[in-house]
Amino acid sequence: MAFSESPARPSLAGRLEHGFVRLNQALIVLLMASMAILVFANVVMRYVFNQSIFWVEEFTQIQMIWVAYxxxxxxxREGRHVAVDMLQDALPAGLRHAIRWFIALAMALFLLTLVVLGVQIAEFTWNQETPAMGLPAGLPYLGIPLGAAAMLLHLLLFWRQFVARDFVQVEEIGDDHAEEAHA
Structure with a gap:
């Protein structure tokens, strides 16, 4: 790139989308790192001191549910979900495009249903307590509507790429120069 050229500044929508992806990644990294630390500490406590931390197993199970959703x-976004697309590949381009639109629409409706029903089950179980920590039992279930809402937002933000099956690798946290590396 010449010195006189300035890199194109992403739009506000692009920056918000990038921020959303980064926030999603950061939450997953934070949850996974704390799970690893807690499980390691619990193993050390159990085998070295013959005492375990009573709440670690329950807390890390909740974290794992949230990480999954x-x-x-x-x-x-990266096209990593299992999909049977042999039939789609055998169809003409126009029909293949229409089927991908239908799939995206069905996914959006399913995710919207998960958000609504997930909120209902979280509310229904909120007044119950988890056995070890006494947390609201709806806390693990809250991962369902939040994860479904995040997935729905991801789908809506890259709808056009999804329909075209144009999946890209999401850059890792801290990889601020990913675009330069691909140029």
Whole structure:
């Protein structure tokens, strides 16, 4: 790139989308890192001091549920979900495009349903308590509507690429120069 050229500044929508992806990634990294630390500490406590931390197993199970649901949206962006697309590939381009639109619409409706029903089950179980920590039992279930909402937002933000099956690798956290590396 010549010195006189300035890199194109992404639009506000592009920056917001990038921020949303980064926030999603950061939450997953934070949850996974704390899970690893807690499980390691619990193993050390159990085998070295013959005492375990009573709440670690329950807390890390809740974290794993949240990681799975929050990670589903990022996996969708990269085309990492299992899909049977042999039939789509055999069809003419116009019909293939229409089927991908139908699939995206069906996914959006399903995710919207998950958001609504997930909120209902979280509310229904909120007044119950988890056995070890006494947290609201709806907390693990809250991962369902939040993860489905995040996945729906991911789908809506890259709808056109999804329909075209134009999946891209989401850059890792801290990889601020990913665009320069691909240029």
């Amino acid at each position: 929050l990670g589903a949206g990022l996996a969708l």
